[in-house]
Amino acid sequence: MATPETTRAPRILLVEDEEKTRASIREGMVLEGWIVTEAADGGEASRLLKAGGFDLCVLDRMLPGRDGIELLGQLRGGGDATPVLMLTARGTLNDRLQGLDGGADDYLTKPFAFAELIARCRALLRRSDRNPPRILRCGDLQLDTRARVAVRAGREIALTPREVDVLEYFMLNQGHTVSREMLERDVWKQPRRLTSLDNVIDVQIMRLRKKVDAEGEPSLIRTERGVGYRIGEPGA
Numbered sequence: 134m135a136t137p138e139t140t141r142a143p144r145i146l147l148v149e150d151e152e153k154t155r156a157s158i159r160e161g162m163v164l165e166g167w168i169v170t171e172a173a174d175g176g177e178a179s180r181l182l183k184a185g186g187f188d189l190c191v192l193d194r195m196l197p198g199r200d201g202i203e204l205l206g207q208l209r210g211g212g213d214a215t216p217v218l219m220l221t222a223r224g225t226l227n228d229r230l231q232g233l234d235g236g237a238d239d240y241l242t243k244p245f246a247f248a249e250l251i252a253r254c255r256a257l258l259r260r261s262d263r264n265p266p267r268i269l270r271c272g273d274l275q276l277d278t279r280a281r282v283a284v285r286a287g288r289e290i291a292l293t294p295r296e297v298d299v300l301e302y303f304m305l306n307q308g309h310t311v312s313r314e315m316l317e318r319d320v321w322k323q324p325r326r327l328t329s330l331d332n333v334i335d336v337q338i339m340r341l342r343k344k345v346d347a348e349g350e351p352s353l354i355r356t357e358r359g360v361g362y363r364i365g366e367p368g369a
């Protein structure tokens with residue numbers, strides 16, 4: 134399977150005191166090819182962060198000793214801009230705002246689907262990457278993320294800016310299911326709307342798919358019924 138070009142493996146600091154949760158997150162991240170350093174409490178995390186070199190910190194909100202919010206405050210107060218994804222067992226609005234106000238780049242409430250955690254991490258890594266992959270590939274489809282041009286089997290595909298955004302998001306999450314909620318939050322950037330964007334998203338993706346999969350070409354974008362969408366090489 135084609136994978137996006139990367140310059141080096143991302144380094145992740147995973148701060149979570151609950152051993153089982155930490156081990157399972159770590160395992161999944163390692164499968165992604167990421168380099169994971171673990172910390173079980175705020176003090177250890179603080180020491181590791183001072184040493185620097187992390188592309189992303191996944192930070193549990195509730196930690197023994199120094200909690201996640203406190204640690205985050207210390208980090209940002211010291212001018213450290215390492216992207217932080219905060220995890221919390223609590224989902225109250227107040228908690229969420231505290232995390233984001235405190236300088237977290239994103240926020241995920243437990244329990245979460247592992248695919249969603251990885252997708253959010255990828256989005257943060259991509260944002261912070263100083264050398265983002267320029268060419269993303271899936272089978273005979275190529276997307277130039279800077280020129281924002283898609284080509285399939287030598288045929289240039291005319292896409293709207295939104296379609297490029299959606300295609301880029303699919304390709305970065307190649308081989309993984311992308312839910313409508315993920316698209317709503319990360320591409321449409323409208324989380325927690327009162328009215329769902331599901332129909333808008335479905336229509337948009339139907340159009341994109343018609344352009345990407347020309348007549349006679351194997352379908353790259355597939356519907357995962359009731360779950361979302363997935364891009365991948367035919368048969369993958």
Ligand code: CA
Nearest residue numbers: 150193195196
């Ligand atoms: Ca915890």
